[in-house]
Amino acid sequence: MTETLEWKDIAFLREVERRSGTPVSACFQCHKCSTGCPIGAEMEFLSSQIMRLIHLGEEEKVLKSHSIWLCASCEACTTRCPMGIDIAGVMDILRIMAVERKLTDPRTRGETFHRSFLSSVRRHGRVFELGMLTAYKLRCADFLTDLDKAPKLWAKGKLSLLPKRSADVAEVKEIFRKAEEEEKNR
Numbered sequence: 001m002t003e004t005l006e007w008k009d010i011a012f013l014r015e016v017e018r019r020s021g022t023p024v025s026a027c028f029q030c031h032k033c034s035t036g037c038p039i040g041a042e043m044e045f046l047s048s049q050i051m052r053l054i055h056l057g058e059e060e061k062v063l064k065s066h067s068i069w070l071c072a073s074c075e076a077c078t079t080r081c082p083m084g085i086d087i088a089g090v091m092d093i094l095r096i097m098a099v100e101r102k103l104t105d106p107r108t109r110g111e112t113f114h115r116s117f118l119s120s121v122r123r124h125g126r127v128f129e130l131g132m133l134t135a136y137k138l139r140c141a142d143f144l145t146d147l148d149k150a151p152k153l154w155a156k157g158k159l160s161l162l163p164k165r166s167a168d169v170a171e172v173k174e175i176f177r178k179a180e181e182e183e184k185n186r
């Protein structure tokens with residue numbers, strides 16, 4: 001049976017294409033992106049399924065999905081796509097759209113994690129893991145989840161008590177300022 005797309009459906013596809021600058025409609029479901037995704041096993045929708053749902057105009061299903069927040073932006077999918085679709089870029093735009101439309105799923109705490117990560121990078125010019133994790137835990141009011149991993153991280157030197165400020169912190173702040181300005185003018 002042939003699927004018929006209505007105007008509303010096309011509007012979502014067009015918006016994602018315009019804002020990500022990549023031709024999502026060129027996806028022909030080869031699944032090369034999904035088979036190379038390191039987070040695929042944890043996702044409710046694989047990247048190729050996200051592309052198909054966008055084709056079908058399933059805006060709410062896509063924007064409410066915790067898959068878009070689990071994406072680690074590693075770009076393996078983008079590199080593997082034979083159609084040159086920047087899938088990682090699409091995931092970025094979907095997260096922005098989910099926040100704008102207040103459709104983020106509180107179960108995943110994805111938005112909270114991203115905010116904690118970005119404010120750490122903005123302040124120090126790079127991520128300060130201990131500060132970022134403390135801010136994240138405070139925002140979630142959850143101090144126990146994953147606490148057992150702390151000693152291992154500490155032993156491997158992945159956590160330091162004091163932030164190591166980047167020499168380019170002013171430049172990083174300027175990048176944030178420009179990104180916010182661009183976002184306002186969209």
Ligand code: SF4
Pocket residue numbers: 033036037038039040047070071072073074075076077078087088091
């Ligand atoms: S960018 Fe995201 S969707 Fe793509 S392979 Fe990496 S984790 Fe998976």
Ligand code: SF4
Pocket residue numbers: 026027028029030031032033034047048051080081082083084085087
């Ligand atoms: S690799 Fe590209 S064409 Fe293939 S399913 Fe993924 S997005 Fe679609």
